[in-house]
Amino acid sequence: MQHEIKLTHFSHGSGCGCKIAPSVLNKILKSAEPAFTDPRLLVGNDNRDDAAVYAIDDENVIISTTDFFMPIVDDPVDFGMIASVNAISDVYAMGGKPIMAIAILGWPLNKLSPEIANLVLKGARQACKNAGISLAGGHSIDSPEPIFGLAVTGSAKRKSLLTNSGAKKDNxxxxxxxxxxxxxxxxxxxxxxxxxxxxxxxxxxxxxxxxxxxxxxxxxxxxxxxxxxxxxxxxxxxxxxxxxxxxxxxxxxxxxxxxxxxxxxxxxxxxxxxxxxxxxxxxxxxxxxxxxxxxxxxxxxxxxxxxxxxxxxxxxxxxxxxxxxxxxxxxxxxxxxxxxxxxx
The missing domain is CATH 3.90.650.10 (PurM-like C-terminal domain)
Incomplete structure (x- = not known):
């Protein structure tokens, strides 16, 4: 059956191991141009946090994040679930509540059938259901290797927001x-x-x-x-x-x-x-x-x-x-x- 094809054989990397090395990423992100500053942007890229955070009023914030990668497992349903759980995690890692997701799909249509991609989305929908959110849309391209992930929106009370910069001595x-x-x-x-x-x-x-x-x-x-x-x-x-x-x-x-x-x-x-x-x-x-x-x-x-x-x-x-x-x-x-x- 087509869906028994080993997805990991179609990509050069897998999962979060696909990430660009931090030392290389520093060079990519380095810029001499002054960044546009928005006083409502509470968390940007300054401290390499898990998500961006935007204040919609004095009490409430919106959390925005995205994560995607190539297959880390062979089963397409599992791949969709894992990639989705991984992306949703960035909202939880800010102390937030996920509220909606949209899909990011790259698929080598000359190598893998649309039916297998459909199984990836089946796993994604299950992960989103488990998180209590809708998979509300997305974007797809024909790509050399299979790629899947989500862009996730979350919410939080401003006073409940957690970042990677708040640790205290003796914690x-x-x-x-x-x-x-x-x-x-x-x-x-x-x-x-x-x-x-x-x-x-x-x-x-x-x-x-x-x-x-x-x-x-x-x-x-x-x-x-x-x-x-x-x-x-x-x-x-x-x-x-x-x-x-x-x-x-x-x-x-x-x-x-x-x-x-x-x-x-x-x-x-x-x-x-x-x-x-x-x-x-x-x-x-x-x-x-x-x-x-x-x-x-x-x-x-x-x-x-x-x-x-x-x-x-x-x-x-x-x-x-x-x-x-x-x-x-x-x-x-x-x-x-x-x-x-x-x-x-």
């Missing part, structure tokens, strides 16, 4: 999903990933970061982002730099997929890992090879990275119970030091 750091997506999906592309391990990583990628919508209402939560293509290290460094602080993390406390070690032994390491370390490695203390590989592993539809005031965290702990999240802190925010992140 505890939490991560809501395990690391290793890039390693596991690279193993899948090589035909090495076991069925149970595939199910674990797929289930993680199609799980919405819904707790983010409620995190914005908690006074003890100071900063929020999601962990995607730049890996845990990259996104934590961005949080630290935006907050003008540093962080110390305990590598042994970082959640990882079960079975990850066997794939590390088989060297199923995505290209994005080395690109991430090249961009961020000078901002962290010396790491072992296994620490580099896991901390710089590009995540697709990764978890929320949360900074929490641990002295006033009862409401946060209650929220974790409500979402059946059994989490322990992976580190804490410190005063600003020579390096952005220290790994123990």
């Amino acid at each position: 505890h750091i939490y991560l809501t999903k395990p690391l290793g997506v890039g390693i596991m999906t690279t193993a899948m592309k090589a035909g090495l990933l076991g069925n149970q391990d595939f199910k674990a990583v797929r289930d993680s990628m199609i799980t919405l970061n819904k707790p983010g919508e409620d995190l914005g209402t908690l006074e003890c939560v100071t900063s929020l982002t999601d962990v995607t293509g730049f890996g845990l290290l990259g996104h934590l460094i961005e949080m630290c730099e935006a907050s003008n602080l540093s962080a110390k993390i305990d590598f042994e406390m970082i959640p990882q997929f079960n079975g990850l070690k066997s794939y590390l032994d088989q060297k199923t390491i995505p290209g994005g890992t080395s690109r991430n370390y090249k961009s961020y490695g000078h901002k962290v203390n010396q790491l072992s090879e296994i620490q580099k590989t896991i901390l710089c592993d590009p995540q697709t539809s990764g978890g929320l990275l949360i900074a929490v005031d641990h002295e006033n965290n009862e409401a946060f702990l209650d929220l974790l119970k409500r979402f059946n999240l059994n989490l322990q802190p992976i580190g804490k925010i410190t005063e600003k030091k020579e390096l952005a992140v220290y790994v123990e």
